[in-house]
Amino acid sequence: MDVIILNLLCIFISGSLTKADRTDIETLTSCIVKLLQQVDYKTYDKVMDITVMNMNNDLQLSALHQVEGARFISRKFFWNTEYISNVIYIVMSEDYQELADGLNKVTSDKYWNPSARFIIVVQNLKEYSLHDLTHLLHTYNIFHKVSVISRDSDMYAIYRYNFTKPGNCFRAGHLIFWSWCSDYTAGKKLAFLTEGSIRNCRFQFIAQNLWPFMNFDNDVKGSEQFSLAMFQKQYSVQIHLNEFTKFNKYGKPVDNLRKLIHNKVVHNEYEGAVGGFAINSEYSGNISHVYPMTIDHMFYTLARSNHVEQWVAVLNQSFSTFIVIGIIFVIFCVAATCLSIFHTRQDISGNVLIVFGYILNKNFVKRTPSGWTRALIFLTLLFTGLIIPYAIQANLYSVTTRPARAFEPKKSDDLKGYRAILYTDWQRIYARSNYSFCGTRLNCLLMVKNCQNRSLFTIVSDAHYQVHRWQLTDHQCKMLVYQIKDPYISIYRTVYLRRGSVLIEPLNNFTLQFESTGIMNKYLSEIYYKNWLKCKPRHRPDHVSLRLANFYNVFKIFLGGCCLSILIFLCEIFIGIIKTKLNRTIAT
Known part of the structure; x- marks a missing residue:
């Protein structure tokens, strides 16, 4: 009898627990669905790409798929990284540690988007873990539109960011209790939250000293320094540029400088990086870039051929x-x-x-x-x-009035007999194996200019070519090098930012406005023109005495005329002898 009563009691308790679990799941699901329904999917081209991570409950998945305009990709934390572009993340986790491990995995996606909306469910969130969770989300720049749902006794609570002091750069905001899921789904009045702002914020950028984009040697601003100065003035922010040293503590040049700077941004040491960086598909992970500030081109650069005598x-x-x-x-x-x-x-x-x-x-x-x-x-x-x-005079005038040059390549296919010299950044990119190291961009250009047999070429951007033109001339400021017309590759100069940085949208809007006015192109033109004015013609004597060797060809023509005269003279003698013999024959 006691055994029967005990079994009935277990069945009753088990049924009660099952019913409670089902109610618990329905409450949580209703809360998530309600949050999704508040998003206007029409702003996302009528379809919302949603990534659901670590959700294993069929009831929840079925309810989510009924949301209008939603398109889902379901994955687990331990899946291999994939290229996923989305506007909403729904993340399920049991506790803080599982969430931290999972985010560390998924943030390596090429299209990881911390600027998206986040609905994060943490079942067991302890009171002291709320601060840790805030810090974790800040680490990955997840603080734009975040809703954290966690169990509190028998109910689910919703936590959101509240920036109590606008202007604290989104870092002073902490997750606070916003509403109960039951109240939120019932449509009760919700607490007011203060949104953040970048006004009066300070950001640390790392920069490489690369003229004409960045200049730390004097007071003249590079083009990107000028652009950032205008941005700071318009948005009332402060951006401190930290120059990245090109030498290590032993005084040796740092190899692969750009990759080191890129890694510092990826590892959250700086908010962004500037200094002539380009949009590159190889740079992925926890990094973003803004719209291109300028479009540059890489050209084959060769020395002018010598004038033909x-x-x-x-x-x-x-x-x-x-x-x-x-x-x-x-x-x-x-x-x-x-x-x-x-x-x-x-x-x-x-x-x-x-x-x-x-x-x-x-x-x-x-x-x-x-x-x-x-x-x-x-x-x-x-x-x-x-x-x-007149035919002879026309030929002579065309030669003497316009000095002729030897053969000069006009397209890249003509460079078969030439050897490339490349600076450090391009040695890993250029496809040919026959090249030499020349150090800096200027050294490469000078080596091409001073090559005696004119058999070298290099690849530099048009921006660097323009600022160094004055150093590539003769004593009359005439160019001794030239660029092949067709570019080798186009480069989109941009600013690198941490993935999900609060500066992405403001910088994109500013770039669109700034470039449409043509101010950047005008500023670059002024830089190029001022650098060109550094070329000063160097005086040389107008009259230069010619050596006797310069008249070598004249003497050849003179000797040719003498030979022709002698030939005619010999012909006359020969014909005269023949005529004399004929006359004697006729006489006899």
């Missing part, structure tokens, strides 16, 4: 012209001798000189030859004599 240019451009003129001259000389155009058949030298005179645009004889064949050749000779001097 004038006589070499004359031969290169006019050699075919001279060959054609020589052939025409020979044809006319043969025609003048064979057809007796000038009635001087016996005098070959005279015929040659007459043709030469007509080509020089001079009238040697006044008598017009008879016969249509002779007249046609004679008129052709006159026309040729009119055209040839």
Whole structure:
């Protein structure tokens, strides 16, 4: 009998517990659904992407899927990281420790979004853990729109942030009791909460001293310093820039500087990083970036080829012209001798000189030859004599008035015989294996400029090229290097921030307004122009005596003329001997 009574009592207690658990789950589910229904899903393109983490109850999942406009992704804390972009997180946990371990895992997602809405359920939240939970959420920048639900005796309480003193940079706010779940679902009056603000806040940024973006060497502001100064003035905030040293305690240069700065932001040591950083898909994890402040381009930069010597240019451009003129001259000389155009058949030298005179645009004889064949050749000779001097002069003027250069690559495919020299940041990115280390960007440009055989090239951004132009000139401030027209790659200069930083939205809004006015481009143009003014022409004597070696090609032409005269003389002697023999034969 006692056993039966005991079994009935156990069944009754078990049924009561099951009913209580079911009621407990329904209360919690109703509270979560009510929080979701308060979100206007139409502001998210009619669909809300929601990540549900560590929720194993089918009743709760079924109720959540009935929320209008919601699209769910369910996962557990111990899943591998995935690329999830969402606007709401629903996080279930038993206690503080499980929540801390789970957040440490999911924040490594590439699209982790601490700026989203958070509904966090912690079943067993002790009183002293509320402060720890606040600190934990601050660590991951989770304080924008947060609702923490926890069991308190037989009821569920909702905790939210209350920033009692606006302007304390969202750090002074703590989770406080806001409402009971039962009261919230019943629609009772809720407590008023004070929202936070960034006004009068102080933020610590890490920066690399990289001109023209950052400058810690003098009072001239870099472009990003100028932009941040305008932002501070408009939003009444203070941003302190901490220069990251390029040398370690032993005085050796720090390798992979950008990655070290990136890690300091990821590890929450600084709010953000500035100094010519670019939007890079390789940088993921607990870091964000704002809209691009400027768009830069990386160009192949090469040295200008040497000027071609004038006589070499004359031969290169006019050699075919001279060959054609020589052939025409020979044809006319043969025609003048064979057809007796000038009635001087016996005098070959005279015929040659007459043709030469007509080509020089001079009238040697006044008598017009008879016969249509002779007249046609004679008129052709006159026309040729009119055209040839102008053709020669045009070729000579084109060479002497505009100095010609040797071959210069116009596109990247022409760089097969060239060797790359790269600074540190680009050695890990450039695809070619045949390159050399040149240190800084300026050193790379100077090495390209001073290369004797003009076989080197480097890759630098247009911003760095513009600020160093004055150092890449000759004594007359003429550029000794140039850029290939098509860029190697485009770079979007941005500011790195901690993932979910309160500065993301203000900086994005400011960037859109600031860039639309063109102030940044104007400021950069002024920087480039002021740097270009540093180039001062250096005086050199106007008259420079030429060495005898400079007239080498002139003497070659002179010797060629002498050889031609001797050849004509020998031809006359040979023809004279033949004629003498013919006359003797006829006489006998």
